Amino acid sequence: MWAQICAEARDAIAGEPLLGALVHGGLLHHDNLQSALAYRFALKLNSGEMSEQLLREIADAAYAQRPELVSAAEADLRAVYERDPATHRMIQPLLFFKGFQALQAYRIGHWLWTEGRRDMAYFVQMRCSEAFGVDIHPAARVGQGVMMDHAHSIVIGETAVVGDNVSMLHSVTLGGTGKADGDRHPKIGNGVLIGAGAKVLGNISVGRCSRIAAGSVVLSDVPPCKTVAGVPAQMVGDAGCTDPAFAMDHLIEVTGIDGDNA
Numbered sequence: 001m002w003a004q005i006c007a008e009a010r011d012a013i014a015g016e017p018l019l020g021a022l023v024h025g026g027l028l029h030h031d032n033l034q035s036a037l038a039y040r041f042a043l044k045l046n047s048g049e050m051s052e053q054l055l056r057e058i059a060d061a062a063y064a065q066r067p068e069l070v071s072a073a074e075a076d077l078r079a080v081y082e083r084d085p086a087t088h089r090m091i092q093p094l095l096f097f098k099g100f101q102a103l104q105a106y107r108i109g110h111w112l113w114t115e116g117r118r119d120m121a122y123f124v125q126m127r128c129s130e131a132f133g134v135d136i137h138p139a140a141r142v143g144q145g146v147m148m149d150h151a152h153s154i155v156i157g158e159t160a161v162v163g164d165n166v167s168m169l170h171s172v173t174l175g176g177t178g179k180a181d182g183d184r185h186p187k188i189g190n191g192v193l194i195g196a197g198a199k200v201l202g203n204i205s206v207g208r209c210s211r212i213a214a215g216s217v218v219l220s221d222v223p224p225c226k227t228v229a230g231v232p233a234q235m236v237g238d239a240g241c242t243d244p245a246f247a248m249d250h251l252i253e254v255t256g257i258d259g260d261n262a
Contacts, residue, residue, distance in 0.1 A: 001074055001090065002033050008089045026095055034063045034070045036094065037104055044101060045127040058120070062111045069107050072144035075164075076103055079147040083167055083248050099151030102134035109138035140174075143190070147245075148172075150196075160185035163208070167245040169196035177202040177219075189224065193244040211244045213252055227252060 009027040013020045026043075030036040038059035046052035063069055080093040080100055087093065093100035109124035121138035129135040134148065136156040143164035148154055150170040156162065159182070160174040172194050176184040186200040189207050195214030200206060207224030216233040225239045229252055241247045 075144040098132040099148035102132035106136040113138040157185035163190035168194040171197040
């Protein structure tokens with residue numbers, strides 16, 4: 001993967017020399033994906049309150065202690081490359097797509113949380129929200145191979161769980177239903193597709209390989225391999241395929257008043 005990224009980077013510079021400094025600094029200056037990810041994390045999240053150097057040290061420590069964070073980033077990168085029709089090169093998510101970059105920032109924040117460095121984890125959450133418009137609580141658990149397409153205004157709560165190979169679009173909320181403490185956020189199974197603007201609320205389960213239609217408000221459990229839609233969401237049929245998160249098919253077949261399918 002890294003060899004492909006570097007080849008694409010050189011091609012990008014040949015096609016647009018004005019991006020040379022950006023591409024060299026972000027990619028070709030580094031020996032591996034781990035180093036490039038740490039650099040991007042520090043570059044994007046630094047502020048007057050926390051220097052780029054300190055953030056780089058945090059990221060380097062995270063990747064050194066938890067190599068699986070790099071494996072998760074690789075899976076996330078493949079997810080965007082394979083599922084987003086606007087992605088034609090591996091370098092695009094690394095350099096330009098805030099959904100991918102926000103997810104990697106969350107992963108470092110989650111590492112800080114599990115290390116007991118909770119105030120620093122909250123700082124990463126705050127900066128991620130400010131920089132990318134993506135607010136993921138550092139205690140939430142997110143699997144790998146996840147794609148957050150466009151990613152604007154995504155919110156994932158403290159006790160939420162997101163499985164592997166999930167795809168979600170902008171303005172998705174995995175939230176609670178009030179101010180009660182404890183386990184209060186959704187559990188999203190593997191391979192689920194969540195449409196734009198969908199709200200999944202409460203300590204409920206969304207079964208594997210299900211689809212949540214755009215704009216839906218889900219307040220109760222969703223069985224595996226089903227499609228739900230509406231406010232409040234109701235089951236409207238099967239998922240339509242075995243892997244909706246990979247297929248990215250948001251169309252729903254409904255039956256009209258005259259009995260014809262639309």
